[in-house]
Amino acid sequence: MQTNWPFQSVLIANRGEIAARMVRTVQRLGLQAVVVHHAVDADTPAVRLADTAIEITGATPVAAYLDGTQILEAARQAGSGAIHPGYGFLSENPSFARQCRQAGLVFVGPSAEAIELMGDKVRARAFVAQGGFPVAPSAIEDDDPDSFVERAAAVGFPLLIKPAAGGGGKGMRIVREAAALRTELDRARSEGQRYFGDGRLYVERFIENPRHIEVQVFGDEYGTVVHLFERECSVQRRFQKIVEESPSPALSPQVRDDICATAAGIARRAGYCNAGTVEFICGNGEFYFLEMNTRLQVEHPVTEEILGIDLVEHQLRVAAGEKLAFSQETLRPRGHAFEFRIYAEDPSRGYLPTTGPVLALREPRAAGIRIDSGIAAGQEITAAFDPMLAKLIVSAATRDEAIALARRALDDYALLGCKTNIGFLRRLLSHPAFLAGEIHTGFLDAHPEVAAQPPLSDETLHRLLAAAALATRPVRDAADAVPALHAGMGDWRN
Template sequence: MISKILIANRGEIAIRVMRACRELGINTVAVYSEADKEAFFTKYADEAYLLGPAPASLSYLNMEKIIEIAKHCGAEAIHPGYGFLSENAAFARACEKAKIIFIGPPANVLEVTGNKIAAREEAVKAGVPVVPGTGECPADFCQLQDDLGEIGYPLIVKPAGGGGGIGMVIARSDADLQRALTLSPQMAKKSFGVASVYIEKYIERPRHIEFQILADTQGNVVHLGERECSIQRFHSKVIEESPSTALTPELRAEMGNQAVRLARAIKYVGAGTVEFIYSEGSYYFLEVNARIQVEHPVTEMVTGIDLVKEQINIAAGLTLSVKQEDIKPNGWAIECRINAENPLRNFMPSPGTLTGYRSPGGVGIRVDSGVYNGYTIPDCYHPMISKLVAWGRDRNECILRMRRALYEYIILGVDTNLVLHKAIMENPRFVSGSLDTDFIAREVGLLADMQRIKERDKSLAERLSTIFYRPKPQ
């Protein structure tokens, strides 16, 4: 087994990985920026080393410094978490050169999954359904129109190396498309360093469904069922759940088998997800996320399988601990991403000091958090406070537990999106399971619901805030 792991990340995912390491008897090493010197993950780790200034480019994206620290402290492996360097093929290759285990797919796999055009081509080869569209766009607009053939508008132009919806531009006419072919490459170059784009048919209001996969170095691949990630804002996930209300057992098995087929085709190793969009009975490959996902706890809650432990064991060369027939999901799980932002003010970020913090608990509740009472959320990273997860024997019980957990969650000192989650959990369309990726944008009553709930819970917030000690003014 590996005896020491450096976690090249921050916040709740750093703590999540360290927890798995502690259960496995593995020593942990934290690396942190100047903005994170008082963060909980730096105290939880067995060792902690300063990376550099707050900007990620000078700290969490500093490959050379991270590898230097790993060598210095004797870490045999690096876990990249999600974001930052987690899907960076150059970093995986640098780890390999330094004889340090990268806990993730090999560099050659990351090169395929990191290029959406290449991943799309592999899906086509594997016989996995893809959205009608193109490979890399030709420079000649007339040639492009010929390539698009009978697809028709609306279309969406996507960066080949993109993520998080950055650089995606919808076109509903020739004029829109010409503008999109100028704008999208510019944004792609600025954000990802690669200007290549491709085009797909834009499917209106689909559902976003992803399948969790695990693959070891011996060629064993399994899927652990699906997660529904349709509640999004600007292509960024807000709420996830497992299973999906859209899938029949037959369709679930078919899509899971397609995910496994693609993973085998690209010789995938580690934990990852194969993502699909689903609309009117049909599904299409979207992309591969070659890392642990933010929303992985919902799968852990319904399967009982620790995905981070599996990642570590796979990296150590061990065989998967489960076979496909062993995986029998039980119950329902929902995750709410709790952020320091104000949904009543266009989701304006709200960094600052937590003057009061108490997380919920009780049967079926899990909180993955990187904060504590008195902690200051920095303004230089994503303002995630925690991931709140509820489990129930069925979806109704799960929603009721989530409502109760949101009710008792106390966060003072910063604005949060708790009121948005409360409104969604009470929304009739959400409760009925009628979901799509435009849910938040199109559910016009949400704003009024949030304002009503804020007023309704105002006295509760004031009452609960009294439990926190505040020194009397001198």
């Protein structure tokens, strides 16, 4: 494997848990890790771990991480030869990928051309359909904007509206009747423009309660493309994933082979290089192409655990010009793995994001447990970014054993000061349908009891109130104070 790297320093253009996770791999490979950060992230684990940290600024914290020009200047200042964008922010921005290469820097990801082709949801769907791969019935605004509403309605209800440049569930809307179509199209267009600077839309037939299956793919610049098997991501809220697992409990061996081969075929036809993920909706033994994410996924640790490889390491090696270190024949998944996203949110209040200080943090530690975290005790959780704080990854020989391990890990996971979804995840892991693998993208809507906060008994409530009162200085002082009458007696005793 590579020992003489064409770059000695990698700038990580991201934050939180993914930045900290990438720093560790970069340093393990003997390279220097440079992290850019906004001032609000100055005391986070990623910045503490970095060999070099460079502050960037912006009108908002998010704007700083989207400022490609400033990030390129930071790379020049640090002497970095490569930039890894992680996921989100600039990771699927073809202009930034092109700017990196024009500046003589290695962009750790696919080519700008591949991002433009597969990262644009409309172009990607057309490309996939032309290749003979399965795509759900749809209508695309670009084909004829004047007739878009009529063509959308002709697809049939319910419809799912999506921004052409979207991702992460932003701007997506379900329409169940024709009377609401125009209003929802206008709202989705506005959200697409706000989140992505691109208001173009497309619609597809909404399949009720499908499974969400994605396949990790990887290619190198020598034309080799392989799949790294599937992940199931069906437990979601607002089109955003909460739990991912591999292997999927729903796929037969034949469907697994077909969906993985389809994903690799799509990537191969696109001439794809580096890591990417092809996503599908699946039901009744059939599957349809959904989209391709031309970057590392949040849930990539699931694949790492079942295959025993470091995807970030191989991203760096492929970006450095190496051939893939594995072939389709040598990839053999083992056991079962889950990833549980730890969010700063209140599931009982519609998954409303929460804020507050991290007063205390205790993460579970045991064989088969991995924590990818971007927070530390003393840190302030704000509304400036996505509410994901960390990821709990567990792996074991079977699905049942992995669930049992996850329960123990969540019981040992303590984060005080900011409300999280840890209790919600505990309830999810006790739900009979989840235990049976009977999950789909509408699972949480169908089972609102999972999100509901269980009522406290009067005894527990009184104990909590007493503990809270005694933890307050004025109450403790009042309890410890000696009344004036008794204090006036001095040391006298009878």
